[in-house]
Amino acid sequence: xxxxxxxxxxxxxxxxxxxxxxxxxxxxxxxxxxxxxxxxxxxxxxxxxxxxxxxxxxxxxxxxxxxxxxxxxxxxxxxxxxxxxxxxxxxxxxxxxxxxxxxxxxxxxxxxxxxxxxxxxxxxxxxxxxxxxxxxxxxxxxxxxxxxxxxxxxxxxxxxxxxxxxxxxxxxxxxxxxxxxxxxxxxxxxxxxxxxxxxxxxxxxxxxxxxxxxxxxxxxxxxxxxxxxxxxxxxxxxxxxxxxxxxxxxxxxxxxxxxxxxxxxxxxxxxxxxxxxxxxxxxxxxxxxxxxxxxxxxxxxxxxxxxxxxxxxxxxxxxxxxxxxxxxxxxxxxxxxxxxxxxxxxxxxxxxxxxxxxxxxxxxxxxxxxxxxxxx
Amino acid sequence: xxxxxxxxxxxxxxxxxxxxxxxxxxxxxxxxxxxxxxxxxxxxxxxxxxxxxxxxxxxxxxxxxxxxxxxxxxxxxxxxxxxxxxxxxxxxxxxxxxxxxxxxxxxxxxxxxxxxxxxxxxxxxxxxxxxxxxxxxxxxxxxxxxxxxxxxxxxxxxxxxxxxxxxxxxxxxxxxxxxxxxxxxxxxxxxxxxxxxxxxxxxxxxxxxxxxxxxxxxxxxxxxxxxxxxxxxxxxxxxxxxxxxxxxxxxxxxxxxxxxxxxxxxxxxxxxxxxxxxxxxxxxxxxxxxxxxxxxxxxxxxxxxxxxxxxxxxxxxxxxxxxxxxxxxxxxxxxxxxxxxxxxxxxxxxxxxxxxxxxxxxxxxxxxxxxxxxxx
Numbered sequence: 001x002x003x004x005x006x007x008x009x010x011x012x013x014x015x016x017x018x019x020x021x022x023x024x025x026x027x028x029x030x031x032x033x034x035x036x037x038x039x040x041x042x043x044x045x046x047x048x049x050x051x052x053x054x055x056x057x058x059x060x061x062x063x064x065x066x067x068x069x070x071x072x073x074x075x076x077x078x079x080x081x082x083x084x085x086x087x088x089x090x091x092x093x094x095x096x097x098x099x100x101x102x103x104x105x106x107x108x109x110x111x112x113x114x115x116x117x118x119x120x121x122x123x124x125x126x127x128x129x130x131x132x133x134x135x136x137x138x139x140x141x142x143x144x145x146x147x148x149x150x151x152x153x154x155x156x157x158x159x160x161x162x163x164x165x166x167x168x169x170x171x172x173x174x175x176x177x178x179x180x181x182x183x184x185x186x187x188x189x190x191x192x193x194x195x196x197x198x199x200x201x202x203x204x205x206x207x208x209x210x211x212x213x214x215x216x217x218x219x220x221x222x223x224x225x226x227x228x229x230x231x232x233x234x235x236x237x238x239x240x241x242x243x244x245x246x247x248x249x250x251x252x253x254x255x256x257x258x259x260x261x262x263x264x265x266x267x268x269x270x271x272x273x274x275x276x277x278x279x280x281x282x283x284x285x286x287x288x289x290x291x292x293x294x295x296x297x298x299x300x301x302x303x304x305x306x307x308x309x310x311x312x313x314x315x316x317x318x319x320x321x322x323x324x325x326x327x328x329x330x331x332x333x334x335x336x337x338x339x340x341x342x343x344x345x346x347x348x349x350x351x352x353x354x355x356x357x358x359x360x361x362x363x364x365x366x367x368x369x370x371x372x373x374x375x376x
Numbered sequence: 377x378x379x380x381x382x383x384x385x386x387x388x389x390x391x392x393x394x395x396x397x398x399x400x401x402x403x404x405x406x407x408x409x410x411x412x413x414x415x416x417x418x419x420x421x422x423x424x425x426x427x428x429x430x431x432x433x434x435x436x437x438x439x440x441x442x443x444x445x446x447x448x449x450x451x452x453x454x455x456x457x458x459x460x461x462x463x464x465x466x467x468x469x470x471x472x473x474x475x476x477x478x479x480x481x482x483x484x485x486x487x488x489x490x491x492x493x494x495x496x497x498x499x500x501x502x503x504x505x506x507x508x509x510x511x512x513x514x515x516x517x518x519x520x521x522x523x524x525x526x527x528x529x530x531x532x533x534x535x536x537x538x539x540x541x542x543x544x545x546x547x548x549x550x551x552x553x554x555x556x557x558x559x560x561x562x563x564x565x566x567x568x569x570x571x572x573x574x575x576x577x578x579x580x581x582x583x584x585x586x587x588x589x590x591x592x593x594x595x596x597x598x599x600x601x602x603x604x605x606x607x608x609x610x611x612x613x614x615x616x617x618x619x620x621x622x623x624x625x626x627x628x629x630x631x632x633x634x635x636x637x638x639x640x641x642x643x644x645x646x647x648x649x650x651x652x653x654x655x656x657x658x659x660x661x662x663x664x665x666x667x668x669x670x671x672x673x674x675x676x677x678x679x680x681x682x683x684x685x686x687x688x689x690x691x692x693x694x695x696x697x698x699x700x701x702x703x704x705x706x707x708x709x710x711x712x713x714x715x716x717x718x719x720x721x722x723x724x725x726x727x728x729x730x731x732x733x734x735x736x737x738x739x740x741x742x743x744x745x746x747x748x749x750x751x752x
Contacts, residue, residue, distance in 0.1 A: 007431060007645045009404070010424050010638055012414045022634060025413045028385070033635060034410030037401045037583055038388045039713045048386050055383060071585060072448035075630040076610045106609050201631055207413055209447060209585065209633025231607050233482050234452045252718065254451040255397060255577055257585025259409060260636065262386055269383045337415045342628065 015331070016358075018367055019339030020151050020312060021179070022201035022208045023355035025263075029206055032266035033259050040256040048265055049244065049256075055268035059181055059204075059276070060196065060214045062188035066237065067214040068244040069264055070197070071257050074178045077197030077211025079107055080235040081174045085143055085195060085219060087228050088112030092143035093134045093171070095126040095162070099152035099342045100176050104145050111231065116141065122344050123314070125307045126157040128165060135169040142222075144171040149180035151202075152342040154303045154314035154351065156184060160191045167192040172219055178202060181212065182271055183283045183311040183355060194219040200260075203283070203311055205356025206267035210260050267356075283310045286359040290352065293368030297376065302349055311359065313352040314345070318375060323347045326374055334370040391707070392734075394743055395715030396527050396688060397555070398577035398584045399731040401639075405582055408642035409635050416632040424641055425620065425632075431644035435557055435580075435652070436572065436590045438564035442613065443590040444620040445640055446573070447633050450554045453573030453587025455483055456611040457550045461519055461571060461595060463604050464488030468519035469510045469547070471502040471538070475528035475718045476552050480521050487607065492517065498720050499690070501683045502533040504541060511545040518598075520547040525556035527578075528718040530679045530690035530727065532560060536567045543568040548595055554578060557588065558647055559659045559687040559731060570595040576636075579659070579687055581732025582643035586636050643732075659686045662735040666728065669744035673752065678725055687735065689728040690721070694751065699723045702750055710746040 017024045038045050049068075056067045070077045082104070086092060090113040094104045097120040108115040118134045120127055126146050135141065144166035148159040159175055166173035172194040180186050183203035188196055194216040201208035215223075215237065223230075223237050230236040234254065242251035271279060287310030294301075294315060302314035317323055323340060327350075330336045341349035352367060393400045414421055425444075432443045446453045458480070462468060466489040470480045473496040484491040494510045496503055502522050511517065520542035524535040535551060542549035548570040556562050559579030564572055570592040577584035591599070591613065599606075599613050606612035610630065618627035647655060663686030667677075670691060678690035693699055699716060703726075706712045717725035728743060 004427065004430055007427055007648055009408060009645060010411075010427070010641050012411050012424075012638065013418075013420055014412050015414050015418065017413065017415060019415055021631060022413050022415060025635075030410045030412065030635075032385060034406045035386075035388050036390050036406065037393065037398050037577075038391050039393060039395055039398060040584065042389075042391065042707070042713065044389055048388075051380065051383055051386070054380055072452060072610065073630045073633065076448060076452075079608060079610050103609065110605055110607050110609055199631065201413075207633065207635040208416065208631040209636055229486055231486050232455060233479065233486055234448065234455050254449045255575065255584040257449065257583065257633075257636070258398060259401075259406075259583040259639075260585055260633070262388065263635075265386050269385060272383055331418070337418065 013335060016336045016363060016366055018353050018358055018363060019337045020351045020353050021199065021355060023205050023353055023358040025205055025207055026270065026357045028270060029263050029266045033207060033263040035262055037258050040258055041250060041252065045258060046250060048261060052261060052265050052268065055265065055272055056212050058272055059268060060188045061186060061190065062214050064188065064214045064216055066220055066241065069261065070211040070213055071254060072211060073209055074197060074199035074211045076235065077213050078103065078176065079232065080213055081195040081197050082107040082111055083230050083232045083235055084223050084237045085172050085174065086111040086113040087226055090143070091116060091138055091141045092145055093118060093138060093141045095120070095131060095146035097124060097126055097153065097155060098122055098147065098150035100147045100150060123153050123155060123302045125155050126162055128158060128161045131162055132165050135165060135171065141171055143174055145174040147176040148186065149184065149309050149312065151179045151312060152345065154309045154312040156307050156309045163191040163193050172222060179309065179312055182279055184280055184309065188214055200264055200267065203356045204267045204271065205358065206263050207260065209257065210264055283354060283359050286354045286364055287313065289361065289364045290354060290367065293364065297371055311353065311355045313354065314349050315352065317348060317350055321375055329374050330370055336366060336370050389711060392712045392739060392742055394729050394734055394739060395713045396727045396729050397575065397731060399581050399729055399734040401581055401583055402646065402733045404646060405639045405642045409583060409639040411638055413634050416634055417626060417628065421634060422626060424637060428637060428641050428644065431641065431648055432588050434648055435644060436564045437562060437566065438590050440564065440590045440592055442596055442617065445637065446587040446589055447630060448587060449585055450573060450575035450587045452611065453589050454479065454552060455608065456589055457571040457573050458483040458487055459606050459608045459611055460599050460613045461548050461550065462487040462489040463602055466519070467492060467514055467517045468521055469494060469514060469517045471507060471522035473500060473502055473529065473531060474498055474523065474526035476523045476526060499529050499531060499678045501531050502538055504534060504537045507538055508541050511541060511547065517547055519550055521550040523552040524562065525560065525685050525688065527555045527688060528721065530685045530688040532683050532685045539567040539569050548598060555685065555688055558655055560656060560685065564590055576640055576643065579732045580643045580647065581734065582639050583636065585633065586640055659730060659735050662730045662740055663689065665737065665740045666730060666743065669740065673747055687729065687731045689730065690725050691728065693724060693726055697751055705750045706746055712742060712746050
């Protein structure tokens with residue numbers, strides 16, 4: 001069957017991960033990941049689940065009881081938000097200023113719902129005025145969705161302003177916080193976000209594969225009030241709650257990725273020990289340091305400073321340089337990964353991540369000196 | 377936000393896992409899991425993906441190019457098969473002889489398709505005659521689905537006979553091979569199975585969280601010929617193929633769970649090194665040993681020997697014993713996990729797993745002596 005007959009263990013190279021994620025994973029998290037597997041209904045695992053929930057509530061700044069990790073990557077977390085909150089025929093207003101807004105449209109349409117698209121230029125934040133206009137023009141819209149930190153462009157949108165507009169117009173507000181969580185200020189309850197999903201492999205610096213989500217009481221009530229079943233059995237919150245919900249008795253839904261949960265727990269313990277405010281300050285300070293180095297190399301940012309994400313730096317590839325060649329050199333000669341541009345930005349933009357454990361002085365120095373060596 | 381203020385690293389107890397999964401994970405696999413994370417588009421990771429595909433082709437005994445791990449647990453693998461192969465209005469014949477057949481019905485209905493249910497008693501295999509009758513009575517059925525190894529009851533159905541019936545009636549055949557893969561004979565190509573999904577935490581003895589799947593060319597053509605989009609963006613094979621498909625250029629779809637893939641690869645390398653036939657023989661021989669021990673204790677099997685799964689042993693809880701109390705004692709006093717009954721079998725049945733790395737003499741001895749101490 002196989003073209004190859006001998007297979008041996010895979011020993012990965014030791015990279016420095018400064019792309020759009022995965023970011024560097026700390027040895028503490030890798031160590032937790034490799035601990036012995038226990039059962040997904042073991043009382044000790046239930047205790048881990050309870051702590052993880054509390055730690056995620058801290059990270060999301062929410063008291064939502066329905067705060068938990070989905071056993072699949074961020075795109076499944078996105079899908080969980082849409083399939084649970086939308087039914088066929090519903091209307092959702094979706095802000096699009098990059099790849100992930102576009103993906104939201106796909107999700108809305110695959111739910112049999114209508115997507116009202118509010119476009120902004122790539123590299124620019126969502127314009128609250130356009131959002132307000134769309135809300136006024138579509139008074140029956142059930143959902144307003146937007147991306148807080150657009151991983152494809154490095155733009156931060158004003159999540160607080162957008163969420164408040166959504167609530168003022170009686171919408172359930174869905175926010176993509178994949179790259180935001182743990183890197184920049186995010187206040188689910190205070191801002192009025194009803195459903196948010198994130199990823200483990202960005203500012204939490206955990207291994208990829210899990211998507212933390214949180215749902216407000218209003219969102220939960222809307223799920224309970226559905227006329228149709230959630231189209232995904234795997235992502236149906238009504239069912240998942242039987243396993244992740246409070247209480248000692250947990251109903252089996254699916255087998256949780258036990259070891260990935262050890263790793264997520266450890267990364268959240270690290271975040272709690274550092275403190276959210278300190279983590280945000282560290283991302284900002286590493287960004288400032290990177291900026292100085294890039295400016296010296298004459299490299300320009302795609303995104304204006306006032307709405308630039310410190311943890312994801314999109315820069316224009318200098319004239320005359322071949323994208324793939326340079327990235328290959330960085331990887332092969334320096335074991336350094338930086339990100340390519342996505343979609344409209346492919347071949348024109350690099351994305352330099354400073355997320356979680358990658359947001360440290362050694363990484364900034366390494367990146368600048370490697371770039372200097374390769375393009376200088 | 378949190379009720380607890382101090383959080384520390386989670387150190388799991390060292391259990392012996394003899395439930396329905398997760399099974400014991402070998403130190404080799406745990407070591408692979410904890411290796412440094414690299415990017416999901418790193419050339420070294422692409423090489424790992426290619427090898428994993430070949431190793432899965434070996435495990436599934438197939439040449440299907442579309443053979444790959446889904447980045448989520450077995451229930452998402454199940455969903456991937458149904459949402460890709462069914463469209464609203466299609467008909468699927470589903471064999472139900474346990475929990476997972478029932479879950480298939482849920483999947484069919486959530487696709488907007490019609491489920492024709494073929495029931496067999498719990499603890500009995502799927503009856504090929506009933507399947508043939510259903511196929512004859514529903515000549516427009518598009519899909520025939522069944523569970524090869526029912527994890528809820530410990531029954532093996534005659535996958536070859538059922539699949540051949542499905543093909544003779546022009547159906548796409550979907551098989552649940554979650555507990556089968558690596559534990560008992562499974563020949564995707566020879567038997568004519570068009571789509572199969574499995575799990576990593578059973579006879580592969582890898583950590584839970586990933587679902588290997590395989591799709592035949594006929595299944596792939598049927599996906600290409602769809603009139604409607606696959607309702608799940610995350611599980612849409614048309615999109616996933618851009619990342620997992622052959623060729624050097626991989627399109628980003630979602631961020632793969634990189635470390636879980638290291639672990640899966642290692643568990644498959646171990647399976648290849650042992651050889652499928654040897655692995656099957658080991659499961660059978662451990663089952664025989666367990667059977668002797670259980671018989672001495674007067675414990676009866678639920679399933680008749682001719683269609684009993686060696687890797688998942690359902691036994692009647694002896695009269696007068698309290699299910700939960702005994703399992704708690706086994707866990708607390710012996711660090712031994714065995715499985716509870718599911719659904720109709722809750723409180724009446726224990727499920728003793730001998731899967732993958734758990735299928736070894738030490739485990740059988742430990743299980744028998746612990747049971748003897750607790751109930752003897």
